[in-house]
Amino acid sequence: MAFRSVFDVGALRNEFDIAGISLQFIPQVWKHVRQNPSSNLDEVPSLPTAAYLILRTKFKAMTSSLSSAADSKDRLTTKLLIRLQNGSLVEAVVMRYDTRLGKYAGKPRPGGQRSTLCISSQVGCKMACKFCATGTMGFKNNLSCGEIIEQLVHAFQFSDIRNIVFMGMGEPLNNYTAVVEAIKIMTGPPFQLSPRRITVSTVGIIHCINKFHDDLPGINLAVSLHASDQEIRCQIMPAARAFPLPRLMESLQNYQKKSHQKIFIEYIMLHGVNDLEQHAHQLGKLLQTLEVVVNLIPFNPIGSSSSFKTSTKDDVKRFQQVLRGTYSIRTTVRQQMGEDIAGACGQLVVDVSRPMSAGSVGLLSDIEDLHM
Structure with missing residues (x-):
């Protein structure tokens, strides 16, 4: 790659260090690009002269470009197709919420309008989950910290x-260093x-969970x-063969002891596979010593070749009632959004030959509500 993203923090810090430029100027560069993503880096105000030479010859404000954007009919969801500098494509999904339209525990929900971004960490994925279309791509490459921030x-x-x-x-914890760097940028100026x-989802990469809180x-x-x-x-x-449930549960116990934070459990509902009442009891017993929120995810079909079927609404409701009633585990059903664009949970797979107007979106219930 001829140029690095200006958000590739390790490379930028190294160049500034070598040139004797204070690292305090870096957030100033990022602020300018955040507000003016198509601008020239020479336009960043009030930098040392040496900084402009470094930025001009080794970095770009944005190494990626927006290839296309698809809005749902209700305008609440936008799927972004982003072209990276190496020609690969990744997808990100913007979800807009107006909490004033609903209630929580019988009372008006606080907050008003807000937006959530569902972000990618890799091109493709190594995990090969059979209910997820992204896995059919195989693994192409990790995203850099800068490509995540972009x-x-x-x-x-x-x-x-x-x-x-x-x-x-992608599996975020398989790109651990870049994801950690990106999140530290997101939470700073x-x-x-x-x-x-900010929530990071994983299939259960145990050695990364063990250092996640530190x-x-x-971070959720x-x-x-x-x-x-x-x-x-x-x-x-x-991939779960590498992460046996007893070891995974032990790592989650240790994580919660250190962090004192809720753990969000994602559970895709597959008809006749994992959605029976006995499965709900097994899950309740497995999780009852942890403080968790279980998010039940309606399965989004990923093509005619899939052998899985979506659980019925009655089965989902019964499953939820077991977890809530018998085990007192807070359980939600993932909110469906933007049903007319292809950006669904488990359906993010780059195929430029398919239209961006088919499919359904079922993404995480607003994380702020899950904290309540």
């Missing part, structure tokens, strides 16, 4: 982003996002569990 900069052109969920393409409004204190952890039985989990998530 998704946020692109998204700001469409909405004022308040929440981030790393639930797009000029973005200043609240750590409690590296990212205050979500675990794609999807089954409470190791055999079923391995059938639908082949």
